[in-house]
Amino acid sequence: MNRTPSGLRSHSQKPAGTLVPGLVALLASLAAAQAQDRVKPYAVVREAIPLSLTGKPGDPARGRAIVANRQVGLCLLCHSASIIPEEQFQGDLAPDLAGAGSRWKIGELRLRIVDAGRFNANTIMPAYYKTGGLTRVGSSFAGKPILSAEQIEDVVAYLATLREVKK
C-alpha cells in the first residue's frame, strides 16, 4: 500500500539504535505533516483512554500498514515486530510488539500511543496524539499531532489483535 503523502522528503534509512534524538525529531517532522486534524479532548481513566478517539473502532489492516510504514508510524525504528517479518532493519530499543494485545487492554494501548509519557515520564517513545509539552518537535509542527485520531484508532485496533507472543 502506498500511503506516502506528498511533501515528504525522501530520506535514507538508517538502522535503529543510532541517532535516537535525531530520529525522534525526524519522526516528528516527517509525520507531523500528515495529521491535519487538531487534537480533540479525550478522557484518561485509570491509565487508559477507554473510548475511541473517533467514536468508532479502527481498522486493524490499516493499522498494521501504519506500524510497518517507515514514514508514517516509524514504530519499527525502535520496536521489533516479529509479526511483521517482511520489514527489515527493525529496532532494538523497545519491546517486540508481538503479544502487545495480551499485555495491555485496548484503552491502555490507546493511551500508550497517544501519550507514552503517561506511563513513563522519561520514555523515548513519542506522544503520537498530543500537542502540548513536546520538547523534540520542530516549532513549525506545533499544534498538530503526529498521527490523526483515525490513524491512532487503526494502530490500536491492530495492536489489540496481537494476542500471542511468538518466539
Ligand code: HEC
Ligand atoms: C523512539 C522510539 C519509539 C518509537 C518510534 C515507538 N516506540 Fe513504542 N515504546 C518505546 C519504548 C522505549 C517502550 C518501552 C516502554 C517505555 O519506555 O515507555 C515502548 C513501549 C511501547 C508499547 C508497550 C510495549 C509492551 O508491550 O510492553 C507499545 C504497545 C508500543 N510502544 C507501541 C508503539 C507503536 C505502535 C509505535 C508507532 C506508532 C511506537 N511504539 C513507536 C519506544 C518507541
